Amino acid sequence: MRSALHRAISGIRWYVRELTDESSYDRHIAHIREDHPAALIPTRREFERMRTDRRDKDPRQGFRCC
Incomplete structure (x- = not known):
């Protein structure tokens, strides 16, 4: 049961x-x-910043209304 x-x-x-x-x-x-x-391995914060910047530069990477 536990497993x-x-x-x-x-x-x-x-x-x-x-x-x-x-x-x-x-x-x-x-x-x-x-x-x-x-x-070099990026920190979690650096990774999220790179991902956000990439998403903001490319309009095909998700939809942002604001």
């Missing part, structure tokens, strides 16, 4: 992280470590 509950909670956590794109930083870090091992 089934743990699996259910883990599944819900994974789904919410994917839905809110919270896991994008983790995927980015995994990509850097695998493909560019000598590159």
Whole structure:
């Protein structure tokens, strides 16, 4: 019973992280470590700033009304 509950909670956590794109930083870090091992790893704040700047520069990257 306990393992089934743990699996259910883990599944819900994974789904919410994917839905809110919270896991994008983790995927980015995994990509850097695998493909560019000598590159510096950005902090979470630096990553979010780069992502926001990229989204603001390219009108195809999501819709912003304001």
